[in-house]
Amino acid sequence: xxxxxxxxxxxxxxxxxxxxxxxxxxxxxxxxxxxxxxxxxxxxxxxxxxxxxxxxxxxxxxxxxxxxxxxxxxxxxxxxxxxxxxxxxxxxxxxxxxxxxxxxxxxxxxxxxxxxxxxxxxxxxxxxxxxxxxxxxxxxxxxxxxxxxxxxxxxxxxxxxxxxxxxxxxxxxxxxxxxxxxxxxxxxxxxxxxxxxxxxxxxxxxxxxxxxxxxxxxxxxxxxxxxxxxxxxxxxxxxxxxxxxxxxxxxxxxxxxxxxxxxxxxxxxxxxxxxxxxxxxxxxxxxxxxxxxxxxxxxxxxxxxxxxxxxxxxxxxxxxxxxxxxxxxxxxxxxxxxxxxxxxxxxxxxxxxxxxxxxxxxxxxxxxxxxxxxxxxxxxxxxxxxxxxxxxxxxxxxxxxxxxxxxx
Numbered sequence: 001x002x003x004x005x006x007x008x009x010x011x012x013x014x015x016x017x018x019x020x021x022x023x024x025x026x027x028x029x030x031x032x033x034x035x036x037x038x039x040x041x042x043x044x045x046x047x048x049x050x051x052x053x054x055x056x057x058x059x060x061x062x063x064x065x066x067x068x069x070x071x072x073x074x075x076x077x078x079x080x081x082x083x084x085x086x087x088x089x090x091x092x093x094x095x096x097x098x099x100x101x102x103x104x105x106x107x108x109x110x111x112x113x114x115x116x117x118x119x120x121x122x123x124x125x126x127x128x129x130x131x132x133x134x135x136x137x138x139x140x141x142x143x144x145x146x147x148x149x150x151x152x153x154x155x156x157x158x159x160x161x162x163x164x165x166x167x168x169x170x171x172x173x174x175x176x177x178x179x180x181x182x183x184x185x186x187x188x189x190x191x192x193x194x195x196x197x198x199x200x201x202x203x204x205x206x207x208x209x210x211x212x213x214x215x216x217x218x219x220x221x222x223x224x225x226x227x228x229x230x231x232x233x234x235x236x237x238x239x240x241x242x243x244x245x246x247x248x249x250x251x252x253x254x255x256x257x258x259x260x261x262x263x264x265x266x267x268x269x270x271x272x273x274x275x276x277x278x279x280x281x282x283x284x285x286x287x288x289x290x291x292x293x294x295x296x297x298x299x300x301x302x303x304x305x306x307x308x309x310x311x312x313x314x315x316x317x318x319x320x321x322x323x324x325x326x327x328x329x330x331x332x333x334x335x336x337x338x339x340x341x342x343x344x345x346x347x348x349x350x351x352x353x354x355x356x357x358x359x360x361x362x363x364x365x366x367x368x369x370x371x372x373x374x375x376x377x378x379x380x381x382x383x384x385x386x387x388x389x390x391x392x393x394x395x396x397x398x399x400x401x402x403x404x405x406x407x408x
Contacts, residue, residue, distance in 0.1 A: 008033040008049030009401060011394075013377055016040060017060040018367040019352040022345055023383055024058050032373040035399035040367055052401075054377045057393055060348070061365050062100030062128075062374030064355035065330055066265050067244055067319030070116060070130075071107045084112045090327040091120065091127025096407035097331055098376035098392040099128050101355075101364055103182065103319070105223060105244065106133040109160065111178035126407065128397070131359055133184035133223060135160035137171050137211065139202050165210040168203075172214040183215040187224040188231030190245075191274070191294045192324075198294050199248070201231045208238035221360070223265070229253045236260050242317065242358055247271055247305045248298070254312040263358045265319035268306050269336035273325045275299050310341030317358040318351035334382070334389040344383045373399040 009032040015024035018040060031039040031049060072086035094102060104113040111134035119125045140161045162171035175183055187208070189200040203211070208224075215222045221241040226232045228248040235243060236256050242263040246253070257264060274295045277283040284292050295302070309316055318337075322330040337347040356365030363372045375396040380388035395402040 008038070008047065009373075009396065009399070010044060010046040010049040010051045011054060011059050011375065011377065011396075012051065013054040013057040013059040015058045015381065016367065017058060017348070017383075019061050019349060020366055020368065024060075024381060030059055030367060030375060032375065032396060032399055035373050037367055037369055037371045037373055037375070039369060050401075052394065054394060057377040057379050058381050058388065059367070059375060059377045060382075061352045061367050061371075062376050062395070062397060063098045063331075063351045063389075064101040064103075064318060064359065064365060065094065065099050065128075065320055065322065065333075065351070066103045066242070066317045066355050066358060067267055067321050068094070068102045068104050068327070068330070069107065069321070069323030070102075070104050070327075071112055071323070073107060073323070076107070076109060080110055080112060083107075083110075084115055087113070087116045088125050088127075090323070091116065091125060092407045093328040094322070094330065095127050095395060095397065095402065096392065097328060098378065098389070098395055099330065100374035100376070100395070100397040101131070101359070101361070102128045103131045103223075103359060104133065105182070105184045105225075106135045106160075109135065111135065111175075111180075114179040117179075117181075126402075131181040132179070133182035134175050134178045134180050135184070136225065137162055137168065137175070137183070137185040139163050139186070163207075165207060168207055168210050169214045172211055172218065172220075176215075176218040176220060180220055182223055183211065183220050184223045184225065184244075185211050187226035187235045187243075188228060190225060190227060191298075192288065192291045194290075198298060199228050201228075201234065203234070205234050205237065208234050208240075212238040212240060232257070236262050244319065245321075246309075247302055249305065249308070251308065251312070254308065254314050257314050258312065261315070263315045263317050263354075264309055265317050265358075266306075266309050266337075267319050267321040267333070268340055269330075269333040270321040270324050271302055271306060272336055272339075275302060306340045310337070310346075315354060315358075316342075316346065316350045317355045318347070319355075331390045331392075335386050338386050344386055347386070348382060348389075373397075 016028035017024040070087035075083040117130035224235040320330040352365040377394040379391040382388040
């Protein structure tokens with residue numbers, strides 16, 4: 001385990017970006033004490049703090065990934081203990097990559113990410129702090145109904161499925177009982193849906209209204225998986241806090257989101273991950289042929305859709321869908337966003353201040369006195385070279401340092 005957070009740390013990089021300014025500032029230092037940012041300024045006196053020199057580095061707030069899946073979906077039919085253990089390596093990889101907070105948007109069946117959240121909080125395992133939506137709520141035959149053939153043949157259901165207002169209210173309350181920080185539901189189909197069509201809409205307006213209203217009663221925000229206009233609009237009308245993906249949505253739908261104050265978590269790298277490998281048979285070996293054909297059929301529409309959000313004023317929070325691709329590559333969302341028209345400033349704020357706003361954590365995502373001491377150092381200047389986001393050299397979470405190699 002890493003050292004105690006009680007001793008102060010004075011970071012001396014080439015430049016500091018506090019996530020408030022529009023660019024890094026050279027000559028600043030960051031003093032951390034008692035798990036908080038104590039001071040940011042030039043020539044700070046270290047006192048008894050450990051001095052960490054970071055030549056060639058930019059210091060900035062710890063990144064926030066608002067859409068990950070920590071558990072291995074391929075282990076759904078394994079024991080709960082085994083599937084929970086599959087989350088340990090991704091947690092270490094994400095923290096080593098500078099992601100000090102993640103929102104896990106659930107697996108199909110059991111509330112295992114809640115156990116991971118508690119294990120991180122108790123110091124049993126190392127990783128980012130976790131905000132958890134235990135499972136994705138889905139109608140039968142919807143995106144989260146993972147093995148409908150088993151239900152038909154053996155009566156065995158894999159997935160947190162619910163239909164109709166009464167079932168959905170019980171399901172939301174069950175998620176709250178399991179320890180949810182968020183409620184997630186399938187608003188429509190997806191590229192990996194076992195049965196539902198990509199452009200299908202999962203729930204009626206009344207059903208989505210019931211999900212969000214019940215979650216509101218439990219003081220829980222809602223996120224929805226939704227790709228196309230109708231699914232997004234119904235979810236926004238119901239009052240969800242964030243829409244995940246929306247990669248086939250059009251400009252009028254983004255205007256609805258802007259008017260409602262709804263956040264978008266666009267997960268752009270994962271879409272390119274699959275589209276760019278459509279013709280690679282080795283890549284698709286062992287993967288779903290149905291998913292490959294869905295990407296092939298919608299590739300042109302998808303690529304056009306990925307460039308839309310950057311042209312709008314929609315509130316964009318960083319999220320990757322890591323777990324659908326290797327977790328250690330989730331930083332690649334940054335260059336993916338830039339390739340689709342986002343500026344470095346907007347992409348970096350998406351992973352800091354905007355993500356913190358989405359999660360309701362005003363104490364995260366910036367380097368100002370009193371903020372939680374989640375701080376990272378990247379080699380280079382990410383405003384000049386966005387690839388610097390993949391060169392994390394030092395991580396501090398809650399004031400606890402993780403020097404290079406400590407999370408290998």
